Amino acid sequence: MRRKSLLLVLGMMMVLLLAACSNEGSSSGSDDGKVKLRIAWWGDQPRNDYTTKVIEMYEEQNPDVEIEAEYASWDDYWQKLSPQAAANELPDIVQMDVSYLAQYAQGNKLADLTPFLGEQIDTSNMTEDYVNGGKINDGIYGMNTGVNAVGFHYDPELLEELGLGSEIAEGWTWEDYRSMSDKAAAQGVYFDTHLKPDVFFDYYLRSNGARLYAEDGSGLGYEDDQLFVEFFGMIAEQVDKGATPTPDVLAQVTGIEDDPVVKGEGVGIFQWSNQFVGLKQVAGKPLEIAPMPGPGTSEGLYLKPSMFFSVSQNSQHKEAAADFLDFFMNDVEANKLILGDRGVPGSSEVKDALKNEVSEAQQQVFEYVEWAETNSSPMGAPDPAGAGEVIELLDTLAEQISYGQLSPEDAAKSFRSQAEGMLGQ
Numbered sequence: 001m002r003r004k005s006l007l008l009v010l011g012m013m014m015v016l017l018l019a020a021c022s023n024e025g026s027s028s029g030s031d032d033g034k035v036k037l038r039i040a041w042w043g044d045q046p047r048n049d050y051t052t053k054v055i056e057m058y059e060e061q062n063p064d065v066e067i068e069a070e071y072a073s074w075d076d077y078w079q080k081l082s083p084q085a086a087a088n089e090l091p092d093i094v095q096m097d098v099s100y101l102a103q104y105a106q107g108n109k110l111a112d113l114t115p116f117l118g119e120q121i122d123t124s125n126m127t128e129d130y131v132n133g134g135k136i137n138d139g140i141y142g143m144n145t146g147v148n149a150v151g152f153h154y155d156p157e158l159l160e161e162l163g164l165g166s167e168i169a170e171g172w173t174w175e176d177y178r179s180m181s182d183k184a185a186a187q188g189v190y191f192d193t194h195l196k197p198d199v200f201f202d203y204y205l206r207s208n209g210a211r212l213y214a215e216d217g218s219g220l221g222y223e224d225d226q227l228f229v230e231f232f233g234m235i236a237e238q239v240d241k242g243a244t245p246t247p248d249v250l251a252q253v254t255g256i257e258d259d260p261v262v263k264g265e266g267v268g269i270f271q272w273s274n275q276f277v278g279l280k281q282v283a284g285k286p287l288e289i290a291p292m293p294g295p296g297t298s299e300g301l302y303l304k305p306s307m308f309f310s311v312s313q314n315s316q317h318k319e320a321a322a323d324f325l326d327f328f329m330n331d332v333e334a335n336k337l338i339l340g341d342r343g344v345p346g347s348s349e350v351k352d353a354l355k356n357e358v359s360e361a362q363q364q365v366f367e368y369v370e371w372a373e374t375n376s377s378p379m380g381a382p383d384p385a386g387a388g389e390v391i392e393l394l395d396t397l398a399e400q401i402s403y404g405q406l407s408p409e410d411a412a413k414s415f416r417s418q419a420e421g422m423l424g425q
Helices: 002-023 045-061 074-086 098-106 128-134 156-161 174-186 197-207 226-240 247-251 273-283 318-330 332-338 348-354 360-373 387-402 408-423
Strands: 035-042 065-072 093-096 143-148 150-154 190-192 266-272 288-290 304-311
Touching (some): 035 045, 035 318, 045 065, 045 318, 045 332, 065 074, 065 318, 093 098, 093 318, 098 304, 128 304, 143 273, 150 156, 150 197, 150 273, 174 190, 174 226, 197 226, 197 387, 226 408, 266 273, 273 360, 288 360, 304 318, 318 348, 332 348, 348 360
Parallel strands (some): 035 093, 190 266
Antiparallel strands (some): 093 304, 150 266, 150 288
């Protein structure tokens, strides 16, 4: 009797074990025996078109996998993703922005990809900084689809016409920037079109050994308000002497076509590397890329992930999803369709293969990012929750400084007081 009971228990355990095996990581995700994955991204029509072709290429090489695509505009994407996350029904693969990565990872909505590195995902041709772009605490929650770096995109012919030489030296400084701005403004030409506060104040802080946010996101990452005063005081001087447009003039720039550089009224723009191709295309003239002014350029610069692909925690096919991520990042033929649209690829093999495939402007971007790889510092933690409010506050204060309504000293105190409250909630 005892033997019969034991056999019954063992039989039930076998049934439960087989049932468990068939529900997790199984390739029988559908009636036809195929693993079915869902992938979601935001973007324009060209991105939708080439991503669809990459998916088709992957499916041809992996006939046991079927991928369902879901794409939307930026606003619609996040409105749709939020309730899916709440219901644990996120697509297996989700495109993720750096501003949302920490929120979704810390909410246990994204899988830690660390176990897949070196297995399904080959990172042997990528730098450690590139891979760590998606790092939150001890886990990797997003794989970079490409990186960007800030720089000064300028018109060398106009620079020469102003008597400032034909190129900007790699080691130029903020003093050089001020000096060249004086000469441009004296001839009625803008030297640049504004330093976007959150991006370039952070660069200035980093180049001085600090950061905009504390590593744990609980407050500001700098203690000396004199850094705020120096940076925003410099911006105020630029506007006051006519080297940078006033906020009123900038408000009339509604697209690249209106930009002073395109219209021949400005020397250059401080911006991310992925914005160079569009600027050059619209400007229709030779443009060059210079690094940011120093000192401390290497400490200030970092490679910013343009976006990530993450695997959802609720996915039943994480290994298959990780395998697709590897294909997207490392397959040369797939990247001949992508052509760096999601940022400069991290794989050195892919970059080498694309050099003869991309436009001249894109080649310039590739070369600049390649230079930045060896002249930059680790990015650090992604933006914390509350960063959106902090950026809005910084923009408002910067505008008031530019109008002369607020001194940099008073703005520094106000920013610290309000931002610390926003980040400490």
